[in-house]
Amino acid sequence: MKKVLLVLATVLAAGSCTEDSxxxxxxxxxxxxxxxxxxxxxAVGDLPLWKDTxxxxxxxxxxxxxxxxxxxxxxxxxxxxxxxxxPDSIFVDTVxxxxxxxxxxxxxxxxxxxxxxxxxxxxxxxxxxxxxRGFDERExxxxxxxxxxxxxTPGGDLADLLGSVRVDSLQDTLFVPISVDSDSLLSDxxxxxxxxxxxxxxxxxGSNLSLTALALVFDVKPEGQDTLxxxxxxxxxxxxxxxxxxxxxxxxxRLGGLPASRVYIRFELPDTLDGVPLxxxxxxxxxxxxxxxxxxxxxxxxxxxxxxxxxxxxxxxxEFGPKTPVGQNFGNFIELDPDVLATGGELDLxxxxxxxxxxxxxxxxxxxxxxxxxxxxxxxxxxxxxxxDISDPATAPRxxxxxxxxxxxxxx
Amino acid sequence: xxxxALSAARRCAMGALVVICFSADARLVWSQTPFTAVGxxxxxxxIDARAAGMGGTGLGLxxxxxxxxxxxxxxxxxxxxxxxxxxxxxxxxxKGPGQDLDSxxxxxxxxxxxxxxxxxxxxxxxxxxxxxxxxxxxxxxxxSALGTFPFTEQRVSDGGVSxxxxxxxxxxxxxSLGVEYGIITGNLRQLFLRDFEADTADFQNRxxxxxxxxxxSYAGSRVRVGAATDVTDRIRLSxxxxxxxxxxxxxxxxxxxxxxxxxxxxTAFEAGASARVTPRILVSGAAGWTGWSGTEGSSAEFVxxxxxxxxxxxxxxxxxxxxxxxPLRFGLRRTDLPFHAPGxxxxxxxxxxxxxxxxxxxxxxxxxxxxxFGSRGDLAESGVxxxxxxxxxxxxxxQR
Numbered sequence: 001m002k003k004v005l006l007v008l009a010t011v012l013a014a015g016s017c018t019e020d021s022x023x024x025x026x027x028x029x030x031x032x033x034x035x036x037x038x039x040x041x042x043a044v045g046d047l048p049l050w051k052d053t054x055x056x057x058x059x060x061x062x063x064x065x066x067x068x069x070x071x072x073x074x075x076x077x078x079x080x081x082x083x084x085x086x087p088d089s090i091f092v093d094t095v096x097x098x099x100x101x102x103x104x105x106x107x108x109x110x111x112x113x114x115x116x117x118x119x120x121x122x123x124x125x126x127x128x129x130x131x132x133r134g135f136d137e138r139e140x141x142x143x144x145x146x147x148x149x150x151x152x153t154p155g156g157d158l159a160d161l162l163g164s165v166r167v168d169s170l171q172d173t174l175f176v177p178i179s180v181d182s183d184s185l186l187s188d189x190x191x192x193x194x195x196x197x198x199x200x201x202x203x204x205x206g207s208n209l210s211l212t213a214l215a216l217v218f219d220v221k222p223e224g225q226d227t228l229x230x231x232x233x234x235x236x237x238x239x240x241x242x243x244x245x246x247x248x249x250x251x252x253x254r255l256g257g258l259p260a261s262r263v264y265i266r267f268e269l270p271d272t273l274d275g276v277p278l279x280x281x282x283x284x285x286x287x288x289x290x291x292x293x294x295x296x297x298x299x300x301x302x303x304x305x306x307x308x309x310x311x312x313x314x315x316x317x318x319e320f321g322p323k324t325p326v327g328q329n330f331g332n333f334i335e336l337d338p339d340v341l342a343t344g345g346e347l348d349l350x351x352x353x354x355x356x357x358x359x360x361x362x363x364x365x366x367x368x369x370x371x372x373x374x375x376x377x378x379x380x381x382x383x384x385x386x387x388x389d390i391s392d393p394a395t396a397p398r399x400x401x402x403x404x405x406x407x408x409x410x411x412x
Numbered sequence: 413x414x415x416x417a418l419s420a421a422r423r424c425a426m427g428a429l430v431v432i433c434f435s436a437d438a439r440l441v442w443s444q445t446p447f448t449a450v451g452x453x454x455x456x457x458x459i460d461a462r463a464a465g466m467g468g469t470g471l472g473l474x475x476x477x478x479x480x481x482x483x484x485x486x487x488x489x490x491x492x493x494x495x496x497x498x499x500x501x502x503x504x505x506x507k508g509p510g511q512d513l514d515s516x517x518x519x520x521x522x523x524x525x526x527x528x529x530x531x532x533x534x535x536x537x538x539x540x541x542x543x544x545x546x547x548x549x550x551x552x553x554x555x556s557a558l559g560t561f562p563f564t565e566q567r568v569s570d571g572g573v574s575x576x577x578x579x580x581x582x583x584x585x586x587x588s589l590g591v592e593y594g595i596i597t598g599n600l601r602q603l604f605l606r607d608f609e610a611d612t613a614d615f616q617n618r619x620x621x622x623x624x625x626x627x628x629s630y631a632g633s634r635v636r637v638g639a640a641t642d643v644t645d646r647i648r649l650s651x652x653x654x655x656x657x658x659x660x661x662x663x664x665x666x667x668x669x670x671x672x673x674x675x676x677x678x679t680a681f682e683a684g685a686s687a688r689v690t691p692r693i694l695v696s697g698a699a700g701w702t703g704w705s706g707t708e709g710s711s712a713e714f715v716x717x718x719x720x721x722x723x724x725x726x727x728x729x730x731x732x733x734x735x736x737x738x739p740l741r742f743g744l745r746r747t748d749l750p751f752h753a754p755g756x757x758x759x760x761x762x763x764x765x766x767x768x769x770x771x772x773x774x775x776x777x778x779x780x781x782x783x784x785f786g787s788r789g790d791l792a793e794s795g796v797x798x799x800x801x802x803x804x805x806x807x808x809x810x811q812r
Contacts, residue, residue: 030550030565030567031445031449031450031546032449032546032602033567034567035604035624037554037622039557039558282623284621285620287558356620400557402554402558404606404622406624407604407624407626410671410673411673
């Protein structure tokens with residue numbers, strides 16, 4: 001009976017009193033439990049553990065989404081490729097017929113007009129050459145056709161001119177007509193799986209074209225037919241080589257470029273910072289602040305706004321190296337503002353989600369704090385940004401927290 | 413390492429939220445704080461609407477008595493089982509230096525029943541004791557190296573202290589003697605929520621909200637003894653004294669006790685009387701003292717002082733509505749409030765009261781209504797001030 005009455009009384013007490021909210025109370029003296037949100041900052045050198053490094057090679061020209069043709073004082077670039085999938089027969093209506101003759105051919109180039117193509121006032125001439133030396137698309141560079149095998153002439157061993165086009169104004173689509181005998185050229189490529197390939201270059205200084213697509217468009221005459229049929233084939237493989245080559249990173253932390261660089265970090269946090277508990281507190285915000293080292297030398301300085309993302313690392317990158325398996329992405333894309341970074345500005349890397357998990361985890365099962373940072377998309381250009389690492393206190397990263405310690409509840 | 417103090421620049425306007433900007437003053441520290449947030453809260457008058465309309469008396473009332481949770485001996489005058497419930501909503505206006513803030517609260521004041529047999533009466537009463545209900549919202553801005561984040565903060569205190577009282581009354585030689593054992597119970601939920609908006613310079617720059625909540629449960633006991641008698645058939649006297657043990661507040665998490673604190677609860681005396689001065693006029697008066705000064709908080713946020721209260725009222729009979737007798741009531745009351753900020757004067761509550769009653773259902777049921785208009789505290793002296801208008805509604809069966 002007593003229990004029933006107590007329950008009834010509790011229910012009555014809970015339900016008997018209601019109060020509307022007072023809106024607009026003076027914020028300097030509100031009553032009730034609360035906890036101040038404080039800002040904390042710590043240099044990574046003061047953390048119990050901070051390890052950072054740059055790994056390279058997550059995208060190379062052959063796997064990037066662009067192909068560069070450039071003839072600038074600071075950057076020279078040529079596109080290399082092979083048409084290794086040319087057909088020797090073709091469907092006509094419902095019948096497959098052998099190709100009797102490759103009647104004509106032209107190279108179709110799709111220019112990325114949003115990437116800021118550059119063309120000198122005098123225009124330029126795009127030239128397509130055959131190659132006298134084959135190349136490995138993953139290893140080819142301005143100086144080497146493949147690892148350990150140098151070009152005779154840096155930039156590719158060019159053979160005869162296969163075709164050219166004069167470009168006086170920028171257009172989204174350009175065609176380079178094949179001026180040699182198309183049937184001979186394509187038959188040779190068909191017989192040799194596209195070897196030795198081709199190179200596309202620009203003749204005039206001051207040009208820079210970024211291509212989003214390249215294809216061979218050719219007309220074939222099927223056996224026993226009088227009509228010509230247009231066929232399109234993309235290069236397989238395709239890459240570009242450029243000079244100067246991207247310098248390897250030093251101790252500084254690098255994001256972007258080609259081959260693409262990522263920053264991998266492992267760190268540990270103290271349980272308290274300046275007397276404020278981090279473990280058990282609400283982490284409203286945690287940011288790793290990178291200090292930019294300014295713009296890299298041309299041509300690796302970019303004026304394009306790039307983006308980056310932070311992701312979880314499933315194992316220790318300092319044991320597993322560049323192939324450390326990656327986990328989920330944290331948060332939104334991070335804008336790499338060239339106006340800020342070129343002048344030595346800071347980059348705010350939001351690691352709130354990771355540190356919240358750490359702050360709320362039981363003491364015997366704390367998650368490891370490991371992150372990777374990469375540009376999106378990787379290999380979108382030769383430009384990159386570099387940031388200070390732990391070795392230089394003046395430019396070393398630091399962590400900034402907005403923390404609300406646990407609320408101390410009390411009855412008065 | 414660096415520790416930056418929070419730069420809390422006030423926003424003077426944000427949508428519907430209005431922030432009152434003024435320089436902090438020691439005496440204004442508690443301003444815009446509802447009284448339910450001061451100390452252990454606001455003591456709730458455990459009275460029904462008839463008593464509320466007659467100046468908050470409720471002791472020794474003739475002509476049907478009162479189903480207030482006061483002197484248990486008053487239950488000894490009922491000759492039939494009786495039960496009544498009182499509901500009391502009120503609107504308040506908390507005074508601030510620049511602007512008054514309106515709010516409202518409601519509470520189930522008292523639920524009381526009694527069953528007489530021979531010279532004895534058994535009764536039970538559920539009563540609100542301390543009201544700790546309040547909630548506030550305000551706007552501010554967090555300025556940091558990571559951005560400028562406006563936020564709204566909500567703090568909620570939901571609950572209070574109530575009691576379950578078991579009474580036993582016996583009439584001896586024309587005197588009703590009563591004893592009551594009260595189980596003090598209740599709970600309190602506290603909530604803190606700070607919700608940030610996006611950075612004022614970058615809508616994509618956001619920070620996570622902060623929130624925390626907890627619950628307390630109260631436990632204690634009280635013994636009250638009282639006596640009441642009809643000196644003549646026109647005068648009734650009533651008085652009681654109550655002794656309380658400590659009130660314990662416990663906070664648990666997943667059924668594990670994490671915090672406990674106790675408060676010394678006060679001894680109280682109260683006495684009242686009513687007199688039928690003419691066939692149509694009943695006057696009543698009551699006064700009391702409660703020794704709250706022995707109660708200390710777990711922090712230095714408030715001081716407690718003894719409370720003296722009194723009320724005077726009258727009831728006029730003879731008015732009729734739709735053929736029914738409608739007694740009209742009025743009165744006034746004054747009481748000290750026990751809790752206030754250090755360095756401030758003890759606040760008082762004063763009110764004028766009016767009310768009426770209506771018998772329905774072949775006069776077996778009784779509806780009483782009371783209106784109170786009053787104020788609590790003084791902004792300049794006690795640092796907190798609010799005005800209130802309270803409606804009390806009582807419905808009783810067989811109250812004669």
